[in-house]
Amino acid sequence: MLVFEAKLEGTKEQYERLDEAIRTARFVRNSCLRYWMDNKGIGRYELSAYCAVIAKEFPWAKKLNSMARQASAERAWSAIARFYDNCKKNIPGNKGFPKFKKYKTRDSVEYKTSGWNLSDDRRTITFTDGFKAGSFKMWGTRDLHFYQLKQIKRVRVVRRADGYYVQFCLAQERLEKREPTGKTIGLDVGLNHFYTDSDGQTVENPRHLRKSEKALKRLQRRLAKTRQRSNNRKKAQNRLGRKHLKVSRQRKDFAVKLARCVVQSSDLVAYVDAPAACRRLDLLVSNMVKNHKLAKSISDAAWSTFRQWVEYFGKVFGVATVAVPPQYTSQNCSNCGEKVHKSLSMRTHCCPHCRFVIDRDWNAAINILELALRTVGRTGSHASGDIDLCLGEETPQGKPSRGKRKPRQ
Template sequence: MLVFEAKLRGTDEQYAILDEMIRTARFVRNSCLRYWMDNKGVNKYDLNKYCRVLREQFEWCKKLSAQACQASAERAWSAIARFFDNCKKKVPGKKGFPKFRKHQTPSSVEYKVDGWVLSDDRLTITFRDGFKAGTFKMWGTRDLHFYQKEQIKRVRVVRRADGYYVQFSIKQERNEYHEPTNRMVGIDVGLNHFYTSSEGNKVENPRFLRKAEKALKKAQKRVSRRKKDSKNRLKAIKRLGRTHLKVSRRRKDFAVKTARALVQSADLVAIVDAPAACRRLDLKVRNMVKNHHLAKSISDASWTLFRQWLEYFGKVFDVPVIAVAPHYTSQDCSNCGHEVKKALSTRTHKCPYCGYLDDRDTNAAINILMKALQGLAQLPRGTRKVTPGDEMTLCLDGETQKSKVARRARNPRQ
């Protein structure tokens, strides 16, 4: 499934109608969520039937397309299903109980195959439901002439700080040719450098949020100085939102380009992850953010976003992206396998057993790659083909620290 996006060009009256469409979709979604809270045993199909009740009860709700109402109900059910799934998997911490959408949150309305018409030249789109928003010009770099109109399964109108956008969900598989490089690489993310490869290559951390802090503080002061419920305050809020939007777009652009270049330059990419069996070590990003001294730097680095795009491009280019357990990757020596304890402030790995000297992050990246290759070697014959994005849990369930030390004493290179 491909998602193409273009900006909508219209009048102020049309933008006001889009706001009304988005508010109606949010009302349907919140009403379905309340209906699920008040009635036990409600399933996905009951929420779809409840949309008809809302349309009969509220006249202004009939303006929204029936399929758009069903899409809003499906959004409510996806939040409910995610909560149930987290409870079954016993995810540590909060399970993500569904919340009501507010005006401040990113808002959108989604249509299926009804309620919109795309022009023959693919340059304008017309919304033809009861709101009668009219025709909008689309401004973007994506060309829709390569796809049939039947391939467009969803159309979503999104409101952001700098305007309104339309997104097209197109049913099309994306597969690109990858030229073999005979190169396997392991990477270790960090704060001093965005990531360090097993070959010693380092990518600098851009720190977009740190660079934009001065502009953000200035925009936030303007909001604080304006009177509440005034037009000047609304203008200041929009200006602050556009500044935050610039930071998020720069961060995403950097993650996409870096992940694509890394996948194209290797035949296998090994990354670090905290598997479900070893979550007690609290190495997941959301747990690391609880450190108030490093929270802003970790969020600015956007490791999770980089990981998601790595797995996506791994599937596109058919390159395995393997996630291994992070345990002892920074402490073990990549040359002899002995454990060398070091504090976080120690940035150089020096092994007292074999004399191996290297950068701490480079040593960790080598260990990550070795773990991935070791996991591939342990797979049974005929099942060693790893699909891109698969996770390999290389820690032993129920293994105590004492048994781990004994196993390492028998074979130090493990």
């Protein structure tokens, strides 16, 4: 599935009609969620049928395209299914009980195969549902002429702080070819450096939020001084939202480019996954965020986003991405295998058994790679793509196994 995005250019009246469609979609989603709460045991198809009941009870809700109402019901069911799945997996802590959506700057309405039309030059989109938002000019770098209209399965209108965007979801697999490099790499993420690999190379942590914190605080103070429900308050909210949006885009751009570079330069990428009790790295990160001294820095690092893009590019380029459990990757010595207890403040690994001295994150990255190679060689991997090298043994073909390392002076 490919997602192309373009910015919509229209009039103020057109934007207001898009807001009405977004509010209606949110109302349908919340109504389906309430219907599920009042009638436990109903499934996805009952929620989809309930959309017709909503259209009869509320004439203004009928203005929204019927498939858009069904898409809103599917969003409600997605939240319900995620809650059921977390309960079945016995995930610790909050299971994510579905909540009602409230107004927020970033919101959207989703259409399927009706309710919209594209012009012949694929530069203008017209919304044809009851809200009659009209035609919008699209600004973007993607060319839709390479794809057929029947490949467009979803059209999503997203409202952000800096305007309105349209997203096209295309039924098209993305596969790219690459030459094998014969290189395997293990990654250990951190706060001093964004990650340290098994070769000792480091990437600096950009700290986008920290760098913009002064400007964000200034905009927040200006917002606090405005009067409630005034035009100046709306303008201040918009300026603050735009700044937060810029920080999030900087963070995502860094993660995407770095993940693509890592995957293209390696035939196997090993990284830390959540323990078996957590199942997902997202939950592991959420537990780490409970440390209030490091919460802001951990959230700013965006480890989960980086991991998701590594897995995605692994599928695109056919590269194996292996997740290993994090237990004792920092404590075990990568040279002799003995456990060396150390606190979080100790940034250097000094083994009293073999006198091996190495950076703590570098030591963890080597252990992560060794665990990944053993997993691939013996029990199969959680790889996102195909392996280009022969990994029948614990080390890849053409690369000698690691021997004893000399202590670093």
